[in-house]
Amino acid sequence: MSSEQRPLADRTLVVSGGSRGIGLAIALGAAKQGANVVLLAKTAEPHPKLPGTVHTAVADVEAVGAKAVAVVGDVRKEDDVQRAIDTAVQTFGGVDIVINNASAIATEPTEALAAKKFDLMMDINVRGTFLLTKAALPHLRKSANAHVITLAPPLNLNPHWLGAHPVYTVSKYGMTLLSLGWAEEYQDSGIGFSCLWPQTYIATSAVTNLADGDHLASSSRSPEIMADAATQILIGPAKDANGQTYIDADVLAAAGITDLSRYGGGDDPIWDIFVDKKMNDKS
Structure with a gap:
């Protein structure tokens, strides 16, 4: 595919948690369309239960003919996030x-949910989204x-989802609300x-490591569907x-x-979760 046929050529993407799964799939999807990739993730060394590291992710991106750089860091830490953005600017402009x-x-019922898991979800999901976006905004x-x-x-206010795992729901809807808020705050940008x-x-x-992971995985779609959907959004x-x-x-x-x-x-x-099947029969 020539550069003229690669709609994301010379564009730079920064992804958090990009060492595996959906994050890596989206990075690869964008890379195939010409994007440069900066991967921010904590996994510098192999994990006993999780495939890949931020360094193997870079190799995967390079294998499809794109440029990539790894930043070992924690999205909860402002300095690490700033380093990822600085690396993108210094490396790719x-x-x-x-x-x-x-x-x-963490989807445990409220009385069984440890406070440290509450903090983890709020810190990664909400704080991490805020920190990375804020650091990138000037660029x-x-x-x-x-x-x-x-x-x-x-945002699905079906009581079923509100009551199924309230803390996780708050953390994910917090991410959504940030995005919707920024859409309005920066509508002229x-x-x-x-x-x-x-x-x-x-x-x-996250699915395969569950107790019935193999069965669940057989009824799950591959991360590439998210990558292809993301690419459609990005080229528009x-x-x-x-x-x-x-x-x-x-x-x-x-x-x-x-x-x-x-x-x-x-x-x-x-x-x-959060998707009511009856609302998506058209799909």
């Missing part, structure tokens, strides 16, 4: 895209078509703030994405892609 991917999940303003995609769900959420379970370590005008909360399958359907069988999950994949 700017920041055009931010993917707020890093996230923690995003200079981009011709800047995007910030936050991996958070549409040319930056497109949007959210992206999977219609179904995605076959990541930022103004069209600003303030939107997308579901991956809906993004692909709008692009004329309705056969999702290549992403796996079987004929009846497991619908993801």
